[in-house]
Amino acid sequence: MSRRKSTLKLTTGECIDEVQRLLREKLSHDSVTTQVFGLETQRRHLLDIIKRCVNMGESNSAIIIGPRGSGKSMILKSILEEVKLEDNVQDNLLEVHLNGLLQTDDKVALKEITRQLQLENTVGDKVFGSFAETLSFLLEALKSGDKKTSRPVLFILDEFDLFAHHKNQTLLYNLFDISQSAQTPIAVFGLTCRLDVIELLEKRVKSRFSHRQIHIFSSLSFDEYIDAFLDILSLPKTFPDKNFTKEWNSHIQSLNDDNITIDVLRRIYQNNKSIGALKRLLLLPVCRLSEDHPFIRSTDLLESCQYLTMDSKAAMLHGVSVLELCLIIAMKHLTTLYDGDPVNFQMVYNEYQKFIQRRGHSVQCYEKAVVLKAFEHLLALEMIKPADGGQRSQKEYRPMMLLVDAMQIDDALQKYPNCPTEVKQWNMTEFHA
Structure with a gap:
């Protein structure tokens, strides 16, 4: 019976399903079958x-x-x-x-x-x-x-x-x-x-x-980190299809010689040396395995790394309205002008009005009440926060601090769909009072 099982040949789809089951168990349930490194x-x-x-x-x-x-x-x-x-x-x-x-x-x-x-x-x-x-x-x-x-x-x-x-x-x-x-x-x-x-x-x-x-402070070297990467993804000798096991493990070893793979692993290692972070990196590539995509590629690891290292604030900026983007840019300019001191809504609204008057022929002009509502939405999204320690004051004059930096704003504007050119130019313009 055992001899028959050892020579069992599965279809590609069955092999992939079994690989996913084994690797998901390793990645998702703190599997103790993997070696303890460092x-x-x-x-x-x-x-x-x-x-x-x-x-x-x-x-x-x-x-x-x-x-x-x-x-x-x-x-x-x-x-x-x-x-x-x-x-x-x-x-x-x-x-x-x-x-x-x-x-x-x-x-x-x-x-x-x-x-x-x-x-x-x-x-x-x-x-x-x-x-x-x-x-x-x-x-x-x-x-x-x-x-x-x-x-x-x-x-x-x-x-x-x-x-x-x-x-x-x-x-x-x-x-x-x-x-x-x-x-x-x-x-x-x-x-x-x-x-x-x-x-x-x-x-x-x-x-x-x-x-x-x-x-427990992991003293994992980068070489040990790569060993852990290979250990997690390698199939055991008990895997039903021996030919597929050999082909899969050979492919995993070849990833070790790929420059993209090494760069991705080094980036994750420098950010977080834990095995948990490595498992999170591998989860998406493993879940994407299919008959059309039977092996993990270095590009899968790169994409997973980009998801893991994504700036959450910059990602949230991709979903705000053009009006809210304008308010953030106005607030950025004012914060730069006043050396990081808090600014209030009235100051931001005045800058927004100046922009509309100068270049706003392609940007819709909104009433003050609508602009205030957009400003409050930024507060709810934690793009801005009160700087008065929770003290009660009139909405328009409550001091606020911007929680996104210039690089995050630049990144958001580059990826923002159909962003008006005037808004992008306003962001890049040096601000003068």
Whole structure:
């Protein structure tokens, strides 16, 4: 059966569908099948803590700190996948995943712990005097003998800093307290972006924390970044059609020699070294695969890069009206004249009127009320913002600041469909009061 499967030949369409399924899984679900790049030291440290808890019943706690997308969750997932392959761990290890954005107080967190440990029937209608009693009862229910034969529990607290805002930090106190005692073996891992997270903890919580901090700052070199690119896109040996696998992997290797591909990867690398950013770059090219377009091309990567690095403010400017463009140009000229000081609507309206009188034979003239409405729309789009700290003042005289720069305006005018020539010329003209 296995020999027949290994020599299976699929149609091109079936191959593409299977490729998309595999690669989308890699790109969209933090797949742990891809190699962990640039974080080997941190991974070994975490693996040692988890193995000590699982195999020796040694409780511990640690906080994993790093910016978003740096690989905090990915490392933990890859370690758990590895640990679960051991025979004595598969049916023994328990995991509890909590998130500070979802479990907003300790009662909600306790319900979630009970649900994930599947102990709803054990708790039943019992009444407990405190949070600590309830948690202790839950963990006691998992014991199957002494410390060595009790089922180890891993608590993974995402957005850990938000748990520090819970009343009295009861959940953290009890988890860290149990991890310091000789009760059920547990390991508590907090994942956070905040470097000052320890300062948020109460004194009694700090005293029970192991003070083990693991910092995840990717030190990926560009060569390792390219290796990650090739690793993500390459098909595994288990892919059904061996001929297509060979052809696909050969094509992916050839991308590595393409100057456009290298330039795109370098641009993304210089902006964001995380594997998450690389996966976002590859998602669009993978989704565009079809029978007519069976392989990823360097131009697909270039187009995806342009989408990812697109200036959102400049893109929004492409959708505003000609009147709103005129107001932005008027505001730009006034801001330059007054060295960046705020300007109000009345000043902008006066400049708009001057432009209409000088060159506006091809630009429609609007009444003041309509112009004010357009100005308010720019405020709603956050192209401009009040500079008076929220103080109430008459609409026409409220000081405003422009939130788009000259380069963004120039780019928008170049790409704006059917933009009047007079408006473009006005933008390029040096302003004089």
